[in-house]
Amino acid sequence: MEAASHAKATHDHAHSHDDHAHHPSGLMRWVTTTNHKDIGTLYLFFSMTMFFIGGLLAFGIRAELFQPGLQYWEPEFFNELTTMHGLIMVFGAIMPAFVGFANWQIPLMIGAPDMAFARMNNWSFWLLPPAAILLVASFFVPGGAPAAGWTIYAPLSTQMGPGMDLGIFALHIMGASSIMGSINIVTTILNMRAPGMTLMKMPLFVWTWLITAYLLIAVMPVLAGAITMVLTDRHFGTNFFNAAGGGDPVMFQHIFWFFGHPEVYIMILPAFGIVSQVIPTFARKPLFGYASMVYATSSIAILSFIVWAHHMFTTGMPAAGQLFFMFATMLIAVPTGVKVFNWIATMWKGSMTFETPMLFAIGFIFVFSMGGFTGLILAITPVDIQLQDTYYVVAHFHYVLVAGSLYAIFSGAYFWLPKWTGHMYSETLGKWHFWLSLIFFNVTFFPMHFLGLAGMPRRIPDYALQFADFNMLATIGALGFGLSQLLFVAAVIKCIRGGEKAPANPWEGADTLEWTHLPSPPPYHSFETPPVVK
């Protein structure tokens, strides 16, 4: 189905103008670069750094919860840990990682020489490190880091110390970066495709990013608006969310989740894209139901705008509202189910091999689907009223975000590392990384379902004695999961340093332009003459 499989490798791009690349070297190369490959690399390393910072905070949380009682932290600091873990993972690790993939892969997959706005691309990236520094620095100001949860609900967020202001500025900057990045991505995809690459011939990864970028352009500004209102409530005497002043704190939740629910799809659609590239490659069959995948992705994106209040079932909505949001939420499971069906149908009777990218992709399908099911359970209003703010919700969103988004990121990283570096990664390290991650992930998060069902509240540093065993298990799992991720770092570094030389197309079943038309690694400037896609 994918366009490139029909494209003849008419000319060899390996020798195209490699010589006119006279970029500065050393550190300045990275600061001034406008090259999509460099910027993609920067995003990916940034994301990896933030992933480990966020992971450290997570371990702070799990250490405190290893045993009942207060062990290491004051409850206030525990709240800072959960808040900052969430903010850093969402805005620092997952989102930038997908933008990194977009930067590297979109031009290569549609046969464009670079992103549409190369200079703006440099800006989009370099806004991130200052934002991250602001965010992390908030730990060191009086009153500490934001502690209102990653959802920074008013009225908590309108009352906290200066750390909250730093957090809000950081979010503003990251939001600006995301919007610029998205404008760039949409423009690149719509205007810079190689001749013959019609929309319906685009690889699915490109499709999912096109839709994600639109989502980002639509909802990041709404988040910016919400946190601006928090800021003016804090400092300029407005009363958007202040009940005593005629505002309404629940209003914040409405505005936040109008952003927040599409945001969770922003974090999963590119993952769907990656998995849709990897599965056909290692099943050696074209993707089953390409067109239905495109439509499913679009309908998920559209539906994501009308389900936000499933995060707010306990705020006292009228029954009609509860019913509407319950059914709308369940409706999303339909296109999601279509996707899972298509992936499985792609593997059906394929000649599959199980290299690391494929393992992560299959792991994704299994474990992500479990997260989808717990989502469906939470969508049932009367059930959610019991489970809201318990560990069941924590289990749900870690199944979709870690086993979903993160596994897809790993899958994509192993898949494209040979292309990016020109070396094969170590299959042994990759397999260990996969299996250990899979096992420890489930050891960590599966017990949380039981904890939630038994009523353990989230975001609390202490708990009743009957929750002790499962919590201890979860902490052991978290330690194992965290340490397993060092294997990924090792695999990446090893692959960059050297290793078996990667051919242009190391994967038998890969048929997109970056594999069929470019050597590994691709030249610094690729596709200066666009390939012709038939």
Add this chain to the structure above:
Amino acid sequence: MVNTAQSNLQLMRKLFVISLAMFGFGFALIPFYQKICEVTGVNRLLKQDEVANTQVDTARFVTIEFDSNLRSALPWTFRPLQTSARIHPGELTTVMYEIRNNSTRAITGQAIPSYGPQFADRFFKKIDCFCFTQQTLQPGESRQMPVVFVIESGLPQNINTITLSYSFFEVEGTAKKAG
């Protein structure tokens, strides 16, 4: 190539305008939600309620506690003339609150009610309330104002106490109009 660059710029401008519009949309959600709440009758704290059934349930008593708060900056005194009342569901009750302006300027204030437990608001019917309008006090002026209400007899049996709490805030300046 010039063509691509131009159409890229055009598209960028469009997308940029969309994102600006969505920033505005975030703010527009506030009046939008307020309108929805008004139309659907959620959160109608500042409107007169209609009472359907005034049957007095003399077999039952409910204690109503009265509470008053001031937004920190408001230089007023604000208190209920009685701290609680023991009444029957369905019984028409009037209590008085008093406000006094301790400052040297005229100030307009608006009171916002809230209930504890929260969902008691469904059964707490205000027929008249000083919170239905804004109150303007001249320097040194004081005023006594009534709240007239009925507790509907549908109030769940397990609720024996309801707290009615008001917060007064200043209307002028940056304070938004209450909705």
